[in-house]
Amino acid sequence: MRLEYFQLxxxxxxxxxxxxxxxxxxxxxxxxxxFEGHFPGFPLMPGVLLVEAMAxxxxxxxSSINQFKRMSFLASVKEAxxxxxxxxxxxxxxxxxxxHEGSGYAVLDAKVRxxxxxxxxxxxxxRVMEFPNQELAGEMLKMAARVxxxxxMALNG
Amino acid sequence: MSSTFETxxxxxxxxxxxxxxxxxxxxxxxxDLGIDSLDFLDIAFAIDKAFGIKLPLEQWTQExxxxxxxxxQYFVLKNLAxxxxxLVAAKGA
Numbered sequence: 682m683r684l685e686y687f688q689l690x691x692x693x694x695x696x697x698x699x700x701x702x703x704x705x706x707x708x709x710x711x712x713x714x715x716f717e718g719h720f721p722g723f724p725l726m727p728g729v730l731l732v733e734a735m736a737x738x739x740x741x742x743x744s745s746i747n748q749f750k751r752m753s754f755l756a757s758v759k760e761a762x763x764x765x766x767x768x769x770x771x772x773x774x775x776x777x778x779x780x781h782e783g784s785g786y787a788v789l790d791a792k793v794r795x796x797x798x799x800x801x802x803x804x805x806x807x808r809v810m811e812f813p814n815q816e817l818a819g820e821m822l823k824m825a826a827r828v829x830x831x832x833x834m835a836l837n838g
Numbered sequence: 839m840s841s842t843f844e845t846x847x848x849x850x851x852x853x854x855x856x857x858x859x860x861x862x863x864x865x866x867x868x869x870d871l872g873i874d875s876l877d878f879l880d881i882a883f884a885i886d887k888a889f890g891i892k893l894p895l896e897q898w899t900q901e902x903x904x905x906x907x908x909x910x911q912y913f914v915l916k917n918l919a920x921x922x923x924x925l926v927a928a929k930g931a
Contacts, residue, residue, distance in 0.1 A: 756876060783886055784895040786879050806879060 682707050682734075684715050689734040690775070692829045696745055701779035703742040705828070707734055709771045716769060726767035731801045732758055735791035739777040739805045741830055743787045746779070749822060753807040756786065761803035771795045777805070785809055842889075842919040849884040850915075853877060863916035868909060891925040 682689050695704040709726050716724030733755075740753040767773070777791040787809055792802040812818040825831065843863050850867070851858040854877050867873045873881065882893045901907035911917055 756879060781883060781886060782892075783879075783882055784892055784897070785899075786882070786895075788883055806883075808879075 682710055684710060684713050684730070687733070688737075688824065688827075689730060690737050690741065690828050693741060693834075694774070696742070696830070696834055698746060701742070701746065703738060703745070703777050705738045705741065705775045707773045707775060709767060709769050709773065711769045713769070724769050726769070726771070728761075728763040728801070731763060731767060731793055732761055732803060734773070734775050735777065735793060735801070735803055736805050736807070738775040739787075739789040739791050739807060741825070741828065742777050742779060742789065743807055743809055744821065744825065745830065745834065746782070747809065749818075749825065751809050752812045752817065752821065753787070753809050755805070756808045757806040759804040759806070761801070763801045765798070765800050767793075767795065767800055773800070780804070842922050843915060845888055846881075846885065846915055846919055846922070849881055849888065853880045853884060861915070863914075863919070865915050866910065867913040867915065867918070869913075885922065889922055889926050891922065891929060893922070893925070 682691065689707055690705045691707045692705065693703060694706050697703070715727065719725055719727050736755045736758070743753045744751070772795065774794045775791065776794075777789045779787060779789050781788040785808060787807045789805045789807070790802070791805050793800050812821075847858060847861040850856055850861055850871065850873070854871070854873055856871055861871065865871055867878065882895055886892055898907065898912045902909055902912070912921060
C-alpha cells in the first residue's frame with residue numbers, strides 16, 4: 682500500500698473476466714504517518730481506507746471489463762462492515778465480484794481477508810463514464826501496469 | 839401480478855423513503871419527487887433486477903443533453919413504465 686499516494690493495491694493476483702471477479706493483494710505498511718494519529722500508541726488501519734481498498738479493487742475489475750476505455754468513480758458504499766482490527770504489517774487479500782453492470786454504473790460485492798479470515802466487506806457502487814481527459818486515461822494505464830494489470834489481461838482474463 | 843408502474847412506485851418509495859401514496863403515474867422522478875442522480879442509480883439497479891433488463895440511462899441522458907428528448911419522456915413515471923415495458927418486450931422477442 683502506498684498510503685501517501687492513496688494507492689492501496691499492491692498487485693492483482695487473479696483476474697477472471699468470465700466469472701467477473703478479481704483478487705488483489707495489499708500489505709499494510711509497518712510505518713506510516715497515518716498511524717501517528719490513528720491511533721497514538723495503538724496503530725490501526727483506518728476503516729475508511731479498507732473501504733477505499735475495496736473500491737479500488739472493484740475499480741480495477743470494472744476497468745478491465747471495459748478494457749481501460751472507461752473510468753470508474755466511487756458512488757456509494759452499502760452494508761460496510763469492519764469486522765476486526767487491521768494492524769500494520771498485515772497482508773490483505775481483497776476480492777471483488779461484479780453483481781450487476783448497469784448503464785453508466787456497476788454494483789460489486791467486495792471483501793477483505795487476512796490469513797483467510799474475513800476482516801471487512803461491503804457492496805460498492807461505481808459510476809462508469811468516459812475519461813474526463815486523456816492525461817488520466819494514460820495515468821490509469823501506468824497505474825494498472827504497476828499493479829500487474831495489462832490491457833492484454835483485460836482482453837484475456 | 840402488479841403493474842409496471844406499481845413495481846416502480848414501490849421501488850422508489852422503498853429506495854428513497856418517499857410516501858407511496860405521493861407517487862403517481864404523472865409524477866416526474868426528478869422535478870416532483872426530488873430524486874437525485876445517485877438515488878436514481880439505486881432505483882435503476884432495482885428496476886434492472888426486477889425486470890431483468892438494463893435501463894439505457896446513458897443513452898437517455900445523452901438524448902436529453904443533445905435536445906433530442908425531454909426528461910418527461912423518461913422520468914415521468916407513466917412514461918418510464920412504458921419504456922420498461924418496451925425493453926421487456928424487446929428482451930422476449
